[in-house]
Amino acid sequence: MRLLKPLTLTLLTTSTLFAQTTMCFKENHNSMSTIENTKLDGGECKSIYTVKEMKKNGWNVDDIKITTTNKGKYNFIYIFKNSKSSSNFINVNSNLTSEELEAKIIKKLEAKKEQERKEQEIKRKIDLKEKGQKIYTKKCQTCHGSKGEIEAYNSSKKLNSLSLEEIQDAVARYTNSHEYGNGNQFIMRPYAASVNNNELEAIYQYLNSINK
Known part of the structure; x- marks a missing residue:
């Protein structure tokens, strides 16, 4: 598992022209050692699949962002890539930069927190x-x-x-x-x-x- 401070995405190349990217996340998780066996939210993970199950389904982990909360827990953002078609993906051939992709995830997390608060x-x-x-x-x-x-x-x-x-x-x-x-x-x-x-x-x- 890689621990990256900034969220970076591989640039589109000819060999990945039809690759698709999906973003999954998990908030307030207790342990880094158990995250790969934990069901992830959002994207193609849909609160159903773990990292290991996503890999079995043909997805590869392209990037990870991990941050800590003020309560000592962890927030994870996973970027998965897959060359197969998918119902809920973000095409890497879009105009979104890595910063914009990260901003979308953060906005989604904030909206989820606000809904949970309500x-x-x-x-x-x-x-x-x-x-x-x-x-x-x-x-x-x-x-x-x-x-x-x-x-x-x-x-x-x-x-x-x-x-x-x-x-x-x-x-x-x-x-x-x-x-x-x-x-x-x-x-x-x-x-x-x-x-x-x-x-x-x-x-x-x-x-x-x-x-x-």
């Missing part, structure tokens, strides 16, 4: 909503209503009208101040002391989802 945030909110439903039903619903629409004891604001920051601030005041609560603080204080900010965010996400 999916993780969506999953986080779904998990919080489910957690918030359980907490709200158990601790809040009796006084504040099924959707946070009741002004409990005619002294509190409707929970479904508050921002997360306002909910967190109110709970902190109930917990730390003996005067906050319009005379009903003795009712709310035990509940306020039993939830943390993460649970309050879960309650907020739940209320936000059912009050749209």
Whole structure:
């Protein structure tokens, strides 16, 4: 395996006139010693084939770029060449320079990371909503209503009208101040002391989802 700092591509010659190039990658891999047996993403690898399997399919490794992450893992970019036809290739007879090819890969990796970030945030909110439903039903619903629409004891604001920051601030005041609560603080204080900010965010996400 070659470790190259810059990504370099062999120039087109008469003997490689019909050669095709595909780019595969693997992010955040733990070990350099296991990469050749790891399924690669992108290009003709399609998250199905390893380096060894690509070689069996007639592809040759033309170049490799390896970088390290700030967590001590490795990002790999493989350039494969094959003289056979392929459904998802980049013809080396294009006008793209090696720098442009590398930029395309980096752009694709960045787009993939952004999509993963969005999916993780969506999953986080779904998990919080489910957690918030359980907490709200158990601790809040009796006084504040099924959707946070009741002004409990005619002294509190409707929970479904508050921002997360306002909910967190109110709970902190109930917990730390003996005067906050319009005379009903003795009712709310035990509940306020039993939830943390993460649970309050879960309650907020739940209320936000059912009050749209």
